[in-house]
């Protein structure tokens with residue numbers, strides 16, 4: 001039986017790398033800023049990403065980019081719940097909720113979400129119990145510091161060892177809270193309290209994390225490190241770099257990649273899958 005995730009009834013097979021499409025429901029990411037238009041635009045975007053080949057969607061109502069302003073529980077719910085309800089009704093793919101707030105986790109799963117993606121790794125008060133109560137798979141991500149200042153001056157004695165130790169501790173905490181190991185995933189948290197050097201070290205040594213025995217998610221899409229390495233100052237100019245980074249992440253063990261550019265990533269992974277399908281020559285052949 002090849003690995004798979006049961007996302008509230010929607011099965012996500014992990015026999016090959018899967019593409020998670022990003023749907024930001026933040027007024028500043030859509031022209032008008034009006035509530036209805038924001039919902040409508042976010043739903044349309046999610047449908048477009050599924051058309052492009054997304055295997056699942058990640059719905060986020062609060063930007064956690066460095067320096068972003070916090071959003072209240074009420075406001076975050078107002079943004080994401082209508083989008084989750086509509087997308088769950090209009091597509092068959094699993095819907096992930098990108099939140100660290102326990103109340104939003106519970107409401108999102110009640111509204112049709114089948115996965116929780118928590119950049120704080122369930123460290124907020126009440127998050128472990130909320131996630132356990134939903135019964136859906138959970139992504140535990142590493143972050144050093146908080147979004148407000150995490151990129152000020154990130155420092156590690158040994159970034160791989162420290163990120164590994166953090167994820168071991170979060171996996172333990174999640175299992176102690178009653179979350180089955182088969183429902184746990186990890187994420188190295190590219191760009192969350194890391195310099196470009198830290199990010200590239202983690203990407204280069206991703207395979208080290210497979211020993212944790214859970215699927216790994218990678219999210220480098222359009223991030224600053226890719227801009228620094230290519231000189232592309234605008235996120236939308238970082239598509240080629242993002243596709244390259246996620247192909248490398250998959251080659252080094254990632255099972256899910258979280259991307260803005262679904263069509264391009266799907267094409268790149270098709271080439272990887274064609275190469276992976278070539279049988280290894282037998283030793284005595």
Ligand SMILES: Nc1nc2[nH]c(SCCc3ccc(S(N)(=O)=O)cc3)nc2c(=O)[nH]1
Nearest residue numbers: 064065139141187189190191219223224225
């Ligand atoms: N599991 C998971 N969830 C995620 N949610 C986000 S939102 C991106 C926030 C951001 C934007 C830009 C930079 S930067 N300064 O590196 O360009 C950092 C963080 N990302 C991830 C990720 O990776 N995994």
